[in-house]
Amino acid sequence: MKTVQFIFGIHNHQPVGNFDHVFHDACDRAYLPFLETLQRFPSVHMAFHFSGSLIEWLEMNRPEILELLDTLVKRGNIELLSAGFYEPILTMIPNRDKLGQLRKMNRYLKKRFNYDAKGSWLTERVWEPHLVSPLSQAGLEYIVVDDYHFLSAGLRPEELSGYFNTEDEGCTIGVFPISQKLRYAMPFDDPQKTIDILRESATEDGQQLLVMADDGEKFGIWPGTHHTVYEQKWLERFFTLLTENQDWLHTTTFKAYHGTHRPQSLVYLPTASYFEMSQWTLPTQMGRDLDQFVHALQNRGEETLARPFVKGGIWRNFLSKYSESNWMQKRLVDVSDRIARMEDSLVGPVPVEIKDDLYRAECNCAFWHGVFGGLYLPHLRHAIYEHLLKAETALDKIVHEPLRVMDIDKDGYQEYQLRNDVLQVFVRENGATIQELDVLASNFNATNTLRRYSESYHEKLPYATTAAAGNGSIHDLVLAKEENLQNYLFLDQNPRVSWIDHFYGADETQDNFYRSQAKDGSNFINTRFHVDRIKEGIKLTASGRIWNLPVMLTKELTLTSGGLHFKINIKNTADHAIHGLYGNEFNFGLLGGNSPDRYYELNGDASTRCALITQSDESNVSQITVASEWENFGVSLNFKSPVRLWRAPVETISMSEAGFERVYQASAVLPLWSFDLKPGKSLELMFDLEVTAPLMQTRDENGEEL
Template structure:
């Protein structure tokens, strides 16, 4: 009888910044029950990877789980995989940080479990061949990629078994192909289906190794899986079948296979990830084209032959698809570069004690989930983006201390801070860091508040996504069904069978749960009515000349713009004085057919940690009505909570931060987030009306389609008649009180470092 070796490799992960309740729920529904079942099957061996962010939580909150894993390790039933500590995409971080994270996590795991770390999990299986030498330098001997990588490189069928050797600059690593078909069988089809497939594999290539590598959360945490895997007993049935067929199925770890089975040969994997990830990395319209192409040909007789040559996009292009991901990436690089220069002695170091702590915050900020978007929320989840910036700001502030910067200071410098080939401006004080983009409207695109450890402009634009069409189609189909039902009711007097705003995920006819990739669930009704797209980035200091009498709802829809300033190019000079750093930006543009000039001077002031913005308009057409507005966005200050609210000049509450407001003229509007400990206010020397509204994206997550609050728009706007000299000016102060946040931080325990 033909035999087969089966590697079961599980990857458990929760991102930096995720809610504690999500960690707890995943532990209760997935991580713990899986091991409790495995404990009853001592002959079944698995390979287990747990990301560092999750492992640190388990060590702190669930020490009994660590003891349980250690007991499996000691009897040889579990092999521990390493990898980069905080689960960064390897393509998103410098080589030095790849090696540093891998080495740091291996040391941590070896001290925790007493097992030498030889293999690793590649985050999201995003692969580029040059990673090989970094991985080998980190002490790793073998890893898992998807069989999709190997198919893209020209292999197929029985060639996708065992493992291959690869090299870069003479450094070698073994690559195991993770079987895609197994990923869709386990645990979504009857266990017998997996055994049948393994029989087929064994007959095709007797004695081979087949590898299953996928998320551990699919065993209980993904929607519907806890009931199928545990309550209905899928996992026990599967393990029972493995035991019943142990005469020809041997479960083994990656290390066992590496030691006892010869490699298939040498292979250089092309740059890619798992199939779905390559699709998500494409621009939205190309993603839809690929989907349609597959649908139109997947039943063709020759589809199996040519599908492996049909490839999606390249992971790094997420930074093009989502500029917000690029902003995080570039900010991370500036911190990493500075830390590296200090570590090597290229920059002066006054106090080295904080370098290790800064490195830990940098590594945490490299956690991958916020840098891309697919079937999970990822980039669309504000709390994950906020966590990235929290750690970057902490690292940056620590490096300021390493450099000996104490007391009050203010600096201004220029450079290509977002790697687009154009020059940006950075204003730095002991209280804040502000990034300005003269080449795009003179926008303020990042505002890091040191005291609150918060980027007030970690915004996200509303943009088309492929699944938005599914939302529209669902609502259209529901409306059509309702119309038919009304006709039927009129004719036959039958009752209503509508299920409201949610498509219930279909049950699998094989008795398992439905794959997360096939779920169609609506978490809120009427999402199609909330779809909308932003004509300019949701940043601050976006300059608008509007139609006189324009309403807040019209402007919210992107109507009424009469100037070319929101995305125009501004000329810039820098100025610095004691405790003050300034960027002077100016532009001659058009208000309809009239050329006018706008100058805005943005000053970062160390004394009070505020931004002062002075606007000067000139060459206005005398006697003409002018409607000038300056758009601000405030991100990370949550909506729908009573402790996050607006207040007026008299300190009176005006409603929560998701409110749409149309306020009469006033000289001050404040926003408070008590949980964050931040009180921000827009103060004017020339009273203005204020508009506010929430920016909500409609996005896809593992739980379904949902509306997510991204930022609060605040727009002071002035309507006046242009004076005879064509001149008008206003001064805006953006004040930032972080005293409550700093008081909370004094109560925090000291953070551990990763070395």
């Protein structure tokens, strides 16, 4: 009889910082019913990976799921896969952190389940050849990646059975290929379709092995899948078919197969992830071009033949595509470097709590974007910064560094890090802008923002529907969470940093500012400033042009006991008078555009409070405050003389599991001053940024006014 072997693997993950209700929903709709269904089929072998961020939450909130998993593991045919504990993209973190995260997961699985993990899930299947060494050094013997990795290395589809060995620097590891055909069929096609695919691979010697390993969220969380998988009993029917056909269809685990079979051959895989990821990493127009090219191949029936030769970008391209992602990633590397330097210079390691905060900040989800929210979700970016700041604060208690100068983001320009007990600020010499402003008491980056990018999928926005989703892959759905989202699609030319200099004509409007269509007559945003250190701060100076006329711009930033003091001098060095509006833009990201506990307040008057998502052209403003009662702090800009002020929300239109959505990213605040400068004359401005923490609470934990 012809037989075949089959490994079914599930990866369950929720990111650090995700909402409790999302965790609960995932448990109720996917994780728990999957395990409960599997429990009724004791002859089915499977492999599972649960990320550490999900595990920590389950331990505190839903321990019954881990208890059920433990019960299944004890019956002997369930494998547990290791990985970086907090689900990092291993290629984006230092080798010392790779090892630290992998070993942390190994220790947890041994302690909690008495299980010795030998294999590892690879986050987003992002592979680079150098990963062999840290994986092997962590005691792991094999990983799982897509068949696309192997096709890109020159192997043919019919060769992809069992596992292969690869090596680097004398270390060896096994690599199992995941079948894309199975990944696309399960659970979207009838269960019999998967059985038929497996039967096609059966052989007389029974040595053929096929693997389907993918996200557990496909089985209950993706649109329409809970209805299909559990209400229509797709999973139960599939497990029944596996059981009924076990005379020729043998389920197994990676561990069992690897322990009893030799590798097919030695292979060297190129840098890769699954194919869709390679599309998402590309610049916008290139992404559209690749999408059209693939569809053209499909229409001509040439996709299978061309597949090994069609490649997009690599995961690291996200760091050049999104400057916000690059900044976060370089920040965590900097913190990791600080820890390493301290451990080299001090006796013994730094406290484990500091490393755990660093490791939590390495959770991958907020660093990239495809069809999930990812980078576009402010609360996920906030979690990265929150844990980085916790680690930094703890490190600062060991070795205080009040002023550091370095090129953190590796763009060829220096950043200046200033810190006191109240706040931390990073100032860029290129553009003389504030890249990051942290409220230390709340471990909160108040300038956690995202620019409004052009995305390749935006061309599909006019065709999106709000109709309820049927069953299907999220890669194919074109849905929208609300109507007319195209009316909110605006694009930013520059990052949404702060302390940005703008020079506008006198007739410029707040609405143009909101739409990012205001015409800035200067070039300072991309000008390198000369930087001098001054007492408690820095002084930045540059020559530039306003409407093609030369000016000298000098900016000073100094730390104060409660925040920052700003001094700005604009000198006309032209032979002609210059006049217009000068604005200094700040972008504050407090996570809740419509939340009642997060608001604007003008001139210290509580009656002026309004949502951060609102916009206006204000006059006679001597103080504007953005406040978060939830995080218990406020940030105010205080002006000695009242100013005109524009404010506007920054909202992005992005893709998520449930379709297009509008996401509040930040509140843009722009104080304005009129100027009319004759040749040789200057305008000098001074104002302050004040941090108030804690706030006086005005609402209870339920959002009700006290």
